[in-house]
Amino acid sequence: QVQLVQSGAEVKKPGSSVKVSCKTSGGTFSSQSIVWVRQAPGQGLEWMGGSIPILTTKHIAQKFQGRVTITANDSTSTAYIELSSLKSEDTAVYYCARVTTVTQPTGYNYFYMDVWGKGTTVIVSS
Amino acid sequence: DIQVTQSPSSLSASVGDRVTITCRASQDIRNLNWYQHKPGKAPRLLLYGAFALQTGVPSRFSGGGYGTDFTLTIDGLQPEDVATYYCQQFDNLITFGPGTKVDI
Numbered sequence: 001q002v003q004l005v006q007s008g009a010e011v012k013k014p015g016s017s018v019k020v021s022c023k024t025s026g027g028t029f030s031s032q033s034i035v036w037v038r039q040a041p042g043q044g045l046e047w048m049g050g051s052i053p054i055l056t057t058k059h060i061a062q063k064f065q066g067r068v069t070i071t072a073n074d075s076t077s078t079a080y081i082e083l084s085s086l087k088s089e090d091t092a093v094y095y096c097a098r099v100t101t102v103t104q105p106t107g108y109n110y111f112y113m114d115v116w117g118k119g120t121t122v123i124v125s126s
Numbered sequence: 127d128i129q130v131t132q133s134p135s136s137l138s139a140s141v142g143d144r145v146t147i148t149c150r151a152s153q154d155i156r157n158l159n160w161y162q163h164k165p166g167k168a169p170r171l172l173l174y175g176a177f178a179l180q181t182g183v184p185s186r187f188s189g190g191g192y193g194t195d196f197t198l199t200i201d202g203l204q205p206e207d208v209a210t211y212y213c214q215q216f217d218n219l220i221t222f223g224p225g226t227k228v229d230i
Binding site: 052 | 127156157159161163167168169170171174175178180210212214216219220221222223224225
């Protein structure tokens with residue numbers, strides 16, 4: 001059974017960077033199918049970026065462009081997200097999720113996030 | 127960008143009630159998923175492609191709709207269904223709705 005194991009909680013100063021990892025265990029790792037979602041306190045789920053199947057490049061949500069870097073190490077089955085220039089508003093739980101593709105007989109593709117990490121709490125505070 | 131809205135933002139119902147949450151997209155979509163999220167837990171996929179039930183999800187959950195308007199129905203609300211529910215589109219990158227908090 002595939003599991004996504006995330007790194008531990010972080011406390012960071014404003015202006016610094018944080019790097020969160022997400023290791024795939026129990027299954028095949030595909031860096032092409034990991035996305036990142038966060039939830040700030042009292043807020044909803046927010047997509048940050050990641051690799052979506054059949055698209056050739058990683059995508060970063062417009063809000064985070066210039067501050068987010070998403071990488072992967074295939075040899076360790078680990079995906080990473082790095083967020084720079086941290087602000088207090090970046091205090092949140094950060095999740096990685098696997099995107100699965102189901103192809104219909106018509107050829108149409110459905111995508112969904114079916115396996116999630118448990119989340120990594122990042123606190124930004126001076 | 128495709129925008130997604132949900133209504134209501136919150137609701138309170140009784141055990142056994144039928145509960146319906148609505149999701150509206152800013153343009154026609156087909157890739158519409160529903161998630162359940164409880165505090166301190168990872169989100170859980172309930173339905174994909176608007177109406178396909180994910181393996182292991184109780185049959186009291188069902189989805190419907192097409193185009194821009196979609197629904198999630200819980201037929202016979204249970205105490206363990208207390209959570210926030212999100213719709214999410216996958217037609218053009220990823221967008222989540224703002225969520226609907228369900229209480230008993």
